[in-house]
Amino acid sequence: MGIISRGFGGRRRESVPGLPPGQYLTHDFPVLSAGPTPRVPLDRWRFTVTTETGDRTSWNWTEFQALPAEDVTVDIHCVTKWSKLGSTWRGVSLDTLLAGVESAADYTMVHSFGGYTTNVPMEDLLDGKAWVAYKFDGEDLEPEHGGPARLLIPHLYFWKSAKWVNGIQLMPEDEPGFWEAAGYHMYGDPWREQRYQGD
Amino acid sequence: MTQPGHRGPMLDGNSMAGDLREIFAVDVTAARYMCAGCTHTDAVATLMVWHQSPGLVARCPNCDDVVIRVVRAPDRVYLDLRGSVRLEVPLEGS
Numbered sequence: 533m534g535i536i537s538r539g540f541g542g543r544r545r546e547s548v549p550g551l552p553p554g555q556y557l558t559h560d561f562p563v564l565s566a567g568p569t570p571r572v573p574l575d576r577w578r579f580t581v582t583t584e585t586g587d588r589t590s591w592n593w594t595e596f597q598a599l600p601a602e603d604v605t606v607d608i609h610c611v612t613k614w615s616k617l618g619s620t621w622r623g624v625s626l627d628t629l630l631a632g633v634e635s636a637a638d639y640t641m642v643h644s645f646g647g648y649t650t651n652v653p654m655e656d657l658l659d660g661k662a663w664v665a666y667k668f669d670g671e672d673l674e675p676e677h678g679g680p681a682r683l684l685i686p687h688l689y690f691w692k693s694a695k696w697v698n699g700i701q702l703m704p705e706d707e708p709g710f711w712e713a714a715g716y717h718m719y720g721d722p723w724r725e726q727r728y729q730g731d
Numbered sequence: 732m733t734q735p736g737h738r739g740p741m742l743d744g745n746s747m748a749g750d751l752r753e754i755f756a757v758d759v760t761a762a763r764y765m766c767a768g769c770t771h772t773d774a775v776a777t778l779m780v781w782h783q784s785p786g787l788v789a790r791c792p793n794c795d796d797v798v799i800r801v802v803r804a805p806d807r808v809y810l811d812l813r814g815s816v817r818l819e820v821p822l823e824g825s
Contacts, residue, residue, distance in 0.1 A: 562783075563739070563783065564783055564784045564785065565739050565740075565781055565783060565784055566781050566784045566785075566786075566788040566797075567781055567788060567790060567795065567797070568737060568738050568739065568795065569737045569738075569739055571737070611785050612785055647797075675737070676739070691785055711785055711786070711802070713811060713813075714786060714800040714802045714809055714811040715786070715802035715804065715809030715811070716785065716786075716802060727804070728802070728804040728807075728809075729809075
């Protein structure tokens, strides 16, 4: 039957200068999902940072909204080969969320409502490289795109920008998340085209 | 923690037939899986498959847990079966 049609990978299109290798430009915002879309009521939303020693820091929606937010305009690159330039988001920097957390961990596992996970090195979350975003293009983030809030880590393939994010576990050793355990690259740098294990 | 989600674009397990045929000598959609999450068992063809994603994600219709993941690279296919306790494959002629 072959409905996967070479996993989007066969969609050969002309590469655009300025895009990572193998990517094509899209102006819409494709929805990719590995399961049912969780509907998370805001009064039950919570984001929790758990350190390698088990210490927890968490925010409910009201507390999270009170944190300083940033407006960012970034390019995003999906491993299924579409790239979207100049997307605008509002969210809380991971620098803010991790500022008061005592940890010596070099790695993290990002967790989502619905069970999705993805691993990200700690240094890729810091220094203005990652946000927990709750607005896209000036509007509340729709559930299909990860609302109420998703991770935004635009310098890595977009599967790392976990939808419906609800927490980050800090870890001393790297471990694979949902897609990394199933064959995708542990790091996922689009500029080095790190799509699959071994790339 | 969450309310029942919207299913979104989804197919049944028959949609994996082409990809699995390249790996196995038998029609795996006719095999029976046992879900590692809830021990539900049924034909692979009855799994719920999310296909608009970086791979195929086949979930148990009884508990929503992931039973099979198929990731397709240009030169290889990754098959992740950790969500399946076993596959029961009928043999031809028996």
